[in-house]
Amino acid sequence: MTVTEITSKRGKTEDDRDASRSVEPETREPIRPRTPIIPFLITLAAVALAGLLGWAMWGAIWARRGHGTRPCAPMSSPWRRRSRDASSSCTSSTTSTFARVISLMVIDPTNYKIAVSQAEAAVQQAQASVQSIEAQMTVQQAQISANQAQLDQAQAALVFAQQQAARYQDLAQKGAGSVQNAQQFTSQLHQQEAALQTAQANLESGAAASRVAEGAAHERRGDSRASHRRSSTRRR
């Protein structure tokens, strides 16, 4: 810039400066971006509704499977619910349903149910077998009692037959009685001895059968208890 130009600019008056100023509007309004209030409200409403429903779903999902007595509050905070459920549980059919919803994997219980049913059937069969054997034991005891009575009867008859045989042999030796009677009562004595042996054999046979039935019942009771333990273990 030369000295001449500086001098010429200093020489300008105030009016000359106004004349060279650019044209500007009288009033300037600040430029504001147009606020999309309705789209924003629509989005906000959708997000709020989603948050509300998600809160309800989340709170219900974190409620654990209930087996206590305290009912679950359906809309409480999930974080509070989670910490509270660590110490106690709550009861609600809805929460149980949700617990089923969020179960990641469930093992098919059909085979285990079948095994439990088979074990229970085995227990019932063993119990029925024990009852049957106990009934057989009762019958055996009655048979033993009858055999014992027969033995007593045979012993009494044998004593009388011995007395008769001795009596008629004495009479026959003295000539006061017939030989036929002596032989007849001797024969009766032998018959009564045989009857006594038969009664003794029957009694021993009944006692042996009773011991066998008792052993079988003891074994079946053991089987029944083992089956019951297996059934209880599988049910657990």
Next chain:
Amino acid sequence: MRFAEIDLFGVYVAPISLMMVGAWLATIALRRLASRSGLLRYVWHPALFVFAVYIIVLSSWILIVARWSSS
């Protein structure tokens, strides 16, 4: 529909997985519908809005099925 486990090749998976997939498909259909009809132009944040719609569909489905199956 009930909350019965789904047999997936011998493994029972959670029914919520099926619900999530179904809600996702429903949200896709709703988004296309809204896009064709021009409703998405009246939304401030389309991605946020679609995510909110997905949550609404999923939670509503689960809550309705839970109420229906418990009654």
